[in-house]
Amino acid sequence: MATALDRELTLEDVDRGLIERFIAHITAGGGKATAKRAKYGHAKSVLVHLVRQGLIARDIFPRNPFPRANHSAVGESALSAGEMKAVTKALKRDMQLIMSGQGELTSDELAVCLLSIAARTGLNPGPLVQLHVDCIQPHPIKADRYVLVSFKKRGNATHIQSMRYSKDVELIVTALPDVARIVRMVIERNASARAASAYPTSLFVYARRDFAVSGIARMSAHALQVHARNFVGQHGITNADGAPLALNTMRLRKTFANRVFELSGQDPFVTARLGGHTLKVSNDAYLEAPVEAEKNWRLMGEVRTNDRMSFVPDGHIEITPVAGCKDTKRGEMAPKNGTDHCQKFLACFRCKSFVVTADDLHRVFSLYWMLIRERKRVGVNAWSKQYRHIIRIIDRDVAPKFAPDLVSRVRNHAETVPHPFWADPGTLEGAL
Numbered sequence: 001m002a003t004a005l006d007r008e009l010t011l012e013d014v015d016r017g018l019i020e021r022f023i024a025h026i027t028a029g030g031g032k033a034t035a036k037r038a039k040y041g042h043a044k045s046v047l048v049h050l051v052r053q054g055l056i057a058r059d060i061f062p063r064n065p066f067p068r069a070n071h072s073a074v075g076e077s078a079l080s081a082g083e084m085k086a087v088t089k090a091l092k093r094d095m096q097l098i099m100s101g102q103g104e105l106t107s108d109e110l111a112v113c114l115l116s117i118a119a120r121t122g123l124n125p126g127p128l129v130q131l132h133v134d135c136i137q138p139h140p141i142k143a144d145r146y147v148l149v150s151f152k153k154r155g156n157a158t159h160i161q162s163m164r165y166s167k168d169v170e171l172i173v174t175a176l177p178d179v180a181r182i183v184r185m186v187i188e189r190n191a192s193a194r195a196a197s198a199y200p201t202s203l204f205v206y207a208r209r210d211f212a213v214s215g216i217a218r219m220s221a222h223a224l225q226v227h228a229r230n231f232v233g234q235h236g237i238t239n240a241d242g243a244p245l246a247l248n249t250m251r252l253r254k255t256f257a258n259r260v261f262e263l264s265g266q267d268p269f270v271t272a273r274l275g276g277h278t279l280k281v282s283n284d285a286y287l288e289a290p291v292e293a294e295k296n297w298r299l300m301g302e303v304r305t306n307d308r309m310s311f312v313p314d315g316h317i318e319i320t321p322v323a324g325c326k327d328t329k330r331g332e333m334a335p336k337n338g339t340d341h342c343q344k345f346l347a348c349f350r351c352k353s354f355v356v357t358a359d360d361l362h363r364v365f366s367l368y369w370m371l372i373r374e375r376k377r378v379g380v381n382a383w384s385k386q387y388r389h390i391i392r393i394i395d396r397d398v399a400p401k402f403a404p405d406l407v408s409r410v411r412n413h414a415e416t417v418p419h420p421f422w423a424d425p426g427t428l429e430g431a432l
Helices: 016-028 033-052 081-100 107-121 125-129 178-189 191-195 221-235 249-263 268-275 279-286 345-350 358-378 380-386 388-401 404-416 427-431
Strands: 136-138 146-151 158-161 205-209 214-218 354-356
Touching: 016 033, 081 107, 081 178, 081 221, 107 125, 107 178, 107 205, 107 221, 107 249, 125 221, 125 249, 136 178, 146 178, 178 191, 191 205, 221 249, 345 388, 354 358, 358 380, 358 388, 358 404, 380 388
Parallel strands: none
Antiparallel strands: 136 146, 146 158, 205 214
């Protein structure tokens, strides 16, 4: 705009039209929608200050110029078991060196401490870097345990994580003293930097040693992200594709939530409470089907491309709601009490007694389509944990064994005319 006017811009030039052109300029550029919104927000924060001083008009900003920007962003995923193992091993090695050292902690060392606490507690990035020096308190009951208190900046709400006694909290989750040792070490070794800073109550304060900038600083979420990248590079930690691992505290938080979900016996209420969010947020944004699940689920039974009538006498097969079974009373997953038949229909695909023939395809694909329809009702995350592996096994291990035209015909027929047993979604409740 200054080039077009052939002069420097003045405050009188900052009007609604200039702001709209600025938004259009940002929108036309490349990058993510969230990055564009952040760029606009940074500029607006300066202009709003001028508005408060009465130097520019108040009505120059359009309402929500980047709608649904958050929906365009892909959320972080939890670390796989192998990735988390590599991160934990590297953190342990660095923490041993830090604990054995002396003197003031550098920003790199503070970052390792932060990542270690994040991996052990699952704290949100904001509350994590804003921890106070009194964040660690004795457990009210167990002498060898602690309670960690963090504060969410918005709403001044107190957030309890498995480490400050509060009589208003109904549930306190205990933790081992390792986090307490890290916090106390940071308090002791960076006390002088904290006393000389403007943040006397903040835990992660350090003396900057850059050539360009000096003084006392407080660790920020952005600085921690930079240090996390450096940490990954120093230890050569990679993902499954061999590329440098994308490590941040949000991924550690999601990994922690999924670990809690696993250890609690897949209890979503316990997981949501320990994660500090609602059940819906936990299910939609945190819980994931692990990458290892695809490797763990394989067809354990057998597929016979002929029909049941062509079996030899010793190949007796019993009919089940899913397909066939060699022995519904004494099979691999049967009760084996001699009287009761196996009712674990959704476990058939990982049972060695399971048999699929051409006669069974209609029931197999009737179940297939019922599970597809369940995805909208139960939510993607819950569906992925309970049912997706069955869809994958049918597509990968069962369907390719039969003639393509037969599979196509039966699949289409089962979608419109399902087997009576799989016509009612309520059947799944008793089949888990």
